[in-house]
Amino acid sequence: MVERRRYWRAFAYQALAIAAIVAALAYLAHNTAQNLQSRGIPSGFDFLLQAAGFDIGDSLVSFSAGEPYWQALLAGLANTLRVAGPAIVLTTLLGTALGLGRLSSNALLAGLCGAYVEVFRNIPLLLQLLAWYFVLTDLLPPFDEAWRLGGAATLSKSGLSLFGASLTPEFLAVLFGLVCYSAAYMAEIVRAGFGAVPRSQTEAAAALGMAGRDIQLQVVLPQALRLIMPAAANQFLSLTKNSSLAIAVGYPDLVSVANTALNQTGRALECVSLIMGVYLALSLATAIAMRVIERRLAWP
Amino acid sequence: MDLRFCLLPALLALLLSPPAEAGKTLDAVKARKELFCGVSTGLAGFSASDSRGNWQGLDVDICKAIAAAVVGDPSRVRWTPVNAQQRFASLQSGEIDLLSRNTTWTLTRDASLGLHFTGVVFYDGQGFMVAKKSKITAARQLANAEVCVQSGTTTEKNLSDYSRAQNLKLKPVVFESFEASLKAFFSGRCRAYTTDATSLATILQREVKNPGDYAILPELISKEPLGPVVRRGDDEWFAIVKWVVNALIEAEELGITQANVDAQKASGDPAVLRLLGVAEDLGKSLQLDRDWAYRAIKAVGNYGEIYERNLGSASPVKLARGANRLWSKGGLIYAPPLR
Ligand SMILES: N[C@@H](CCC(=O)N[C@@H](CS)C(=O)NCC(=O)O)C(=O)O
Numbered sequence: 001m002v003e004r005r006r007y008w009r010a011f012a013y014q015a016l017a018i019a020a021i022v023a024a025l026a027y028l029a030h031n032t033a034q035n036l037q038s039r040g041i042p043s044g045f046d047f048l049l050q051a052a053g054f055d056i057g058d059s060l061v062s063f064s065a066g067e068p069y070w071q072a073l074l075a076g077l078a079n080t081l082r083v084a085g086p087a088i089v090l091t092t093l094l095g096t097a098l099g100l101g102r103l104s105s106n107a108l109l110a111g112l113c114g115a116y117v118e119v120f121r122n123i124p125l126l127l128q129l130l131a132w133y134f135v136l137t138d139l140l141p142p143f144d145e146a147w148r149l150g151g152a153a154t155l156s157k158s159g160l161s162l163f164g165a166s167l168t169p170e171f172l173a174v175l176f177g178l179v180c181y182s183a184a185y186m187a188e189i190v191r192a193g194f195g196a197v198p199r200s201q202t203e204a205a206a207a208l209g210m211a212g213r214d215i216q217l218q219v220v221l222p223q224a225l226r227l228i229m230p231a232a233a234n235q236f237l238s239l240t241k242n243s244s245l246a247i248a249v250g251y252p253d254l255v256s257v258a259n260t261a262l263n264q265t266g267r268a269l270e271c272v273s274l275i276m277g278v279y280l281a282l283s284l285a286t287a288i289a290m291r292v293i294e295r296r297l298a299w300p
Numbered sequence: 301m302d303l304r305f306c307l308l309p310a311l312l313a314l315l316l317s318p319p320a321e322a323g324k325t326l327d328a329v330k331a332r333k334e335l336f337c338g339v340s341t342g343l344a345g346f347s348a349s350d351s352r353g354n355w356q357g358l359d360v361d362i363c364k365a366i367a368a369a370v371v372g373d374p375s376r377v378r379w380t381p382v383n384a385q386q387r388f389a390s391l392q393s394g395e396i397d398l399l400s401r402n403t404t405w406t407l408t409r410d411a412s413l414g415l416h417f418t419g420v421v422f423y424d425g426q427g428f429m430v431a432k433k434s435k436i437t438a439a440r441q442l443a444n445a446e447v448c449v450q451s452g453t454t455t456e457k458n459l460s461d462y463s464r465a466q467n468l469k470l471k472p473v474v475f476e477s478f479e480a481s482l483k484a485f486f487s488g489r490c491r492a493y494t495t496d497a498t499s500l501a502t503i504l505q506r507e508v509k510n511p512g513d514y515a516i517l518p519e520l521i522s523k524e525p526l527g528p529v530v531r532r533g534d535d536e537w538f539a540i541v542k543w544v545v546n547a548l549i550e551a552e553e554l555g556i557t558q559a560n561v562d563a564q565k566a567s568g569d570p571a572v573l574r575l576l577g578v579a580e581d582l583g584k585s586l587q588l589d590r591d592w593a594y595r596a597i598k599a600v601g602n603y604g605e606i607y608e609r610n611l612g613s614a615s616p617v618k619l620a621r622g623a624n625r626l627w628s629k630g631g632l633i634y635a636p637p638l639r
Binding site: 036038039041053058130137142157158168247252256 | 384385388389392408409411412413414446448451452453456457459460461463464470471472473474475476477480481483484487488489532533
């Protein structure tokens with residue numbers, strides 16, 4: 001009986017809280033709509049169906065100016081994912097290598113890895129992106145004097161071209177910038193993860209007669225991973241969000257395309273809320289994916 | 301630098317602040333004895349600050365003229381540099397009273413941003429610049445070329461329109477900051493750079509060590525009428541900005557200059573006496589005093605002088621006036637009668 005009453009009371013509180021939030025949001029939306037109207041600023045998402053009228057220079061999915069805004073934004077999102085995906089993989093590899101390097105008994109290696117972390121973590125990402133970009137565009141030869149890297153690959157100011165596919169300097173700058181920056185954080189996460197597994201675990205495993213390699217793989221690694229995963233997930237999320245700095249070096253990611261859409265249509269609120277919505281969705285998706293992986297890794 | 305930092309506060313202000321009210325801007329400017337003017341982050345000839353932090357340029361002189369007319373002192377201006385993307389939000393949110401920053405008057409901007417263009421102070425058109433060693437001499441040779449461009453401009457869409465109309469398949473490389481877009485072009489990343497043709501000329505003249513290595517292509521691909529912008533809903537302020545600019549044009553028509561404006565107060569021409577507030581008080585209907593136009597001219601000279609000082613014969617770029625001559629000399633610059 002008491003249990004039941006408690007249950008309903010909790011339910012009522014939650015319903016009230018939700019109603020209050022909905023009311024607050026509705027009030028804000030109403031207020032905003034009125035404000036916009038009184039200023040003669042049209043609003044709404046209808047513009048998404050109109051022809052965009054601008055081109056996207058470098059796009060994973062094919063897009064041309066006659067297609068509607070929603071497709072332009074989708075092409076921007078595809079570009080965001082195209083750079084964030086490989087960046088996450090490379091960050092994991094580089095970060096793990098650096099993190100393990102810092103734990104190495106070789107003082108020189110540990111020192112170098114430590115220096116890397118300090119340098120790349122402390123220079124603002126925006127500066128790193130610009131530095132990568134202008135190093136790339138300054139150093140590389142002009143298009144007609146492209147360097148040949150063996151058979152089908154060429155490298156020039158127009159980017160890296162491989163069997164007809166090409167990666168622009170803008171893409172490469174964002175990729176390198178994100179990887180080098182995030183790997184510094186990743187290295188710390190890995191170091192902390194391994195560092196937190198008590199020495200006694202290794203000693204106990206050795207006492208049981210396990211080989212060094214098996215100890216690392218079967219005893220230390222699983223425990224370290226449990227500590228590393230949540231922090232790494234966070235790092236992947238911030239990497240994805242940091243990719244929104246891409247416009248600084250001319251890479252047409254979601255924010256860059258939405259910027260142009262905003263500018264052409266004047267629908268500032270709509271475009272900004274779209275961007276926020278998409279990043280929120282990406283964050284939730286990453287969080288859920290990491291949860292699933294964590295569950296798999298967990299053991300009773 | 302990126303959208304998250306500069307646009308959001310402005311948007312919030314837009315949502316929380318009440319709409320512009322008639323007369324509000326004038327009262328605020330008069331009360332603080334200072335005009336808040338939005339200019340570019342640095343485009344020589346239009347608005348750029350020199351090494352000592354003094355702002356100069358055609359758009360800058362417009363702000364000074366308005367400050368002189370309204371608060372009596374051309375130096376009472378607070379300059380707010382805004383990039384292409386930030387400029388409208390900055391005006392909408394009330395951070396600036398006036399946007400005077402090589403901004404093209406288009407239907408969408410005029411009708412859907414809660415803003416009003418007050419007129420045209422400069423007629424321009426969009427052009428391309430290329431490195432001479434590319435041997436490109438006409439825009440149609442740009443097929444498949446990458447073109448560096450700044451976001452938040454009319455330039456971006458004109459480029460796509462032109463590319464489609466001429467079937468050139470141009471690839472825009474879009475930067476948020478002016479500086480980065482230029483740097484990318486001058487490092488050779490793009491075959492061409494595109495923006496308003498007059499801006500191209502001043503960029504080459506003032507920003508580049510070896511301007512002779514670059515050429516501006518002959519094609520103009522758009523109309524870019526540039527003018528000041530104010531918030532909607534404040535008709536008094538709109539009228540003041542519009543008529544101060546007209547007064548500068550009228551002064552050129554009447555032969556009133558910065559140097560002779562005092563002597564002209566004794567002129568026998570009724571139009572001169574009217575403009576300078578000697579015979580009639582035109583200021584009253586603008587809620588200004590009778591010397592408003594006199595002070596504006598005294599501060600920056602007439603329209604022709606402003607042009608020559610910043611872009612014409614008295615400037616480093618030495619551009620001919622072209623379409624920006626007075627209507628009576630075959631140009632497009634025309635002021636309705638000040639009477
Ligand atoms: N007139 C065009 C282009 C104006 C524009 O922003 N041009 C750029 C390139 S010349 C500029 O002035 N940039 C300087 C800045 O962002 O501060 C427009 O109104 O959209």
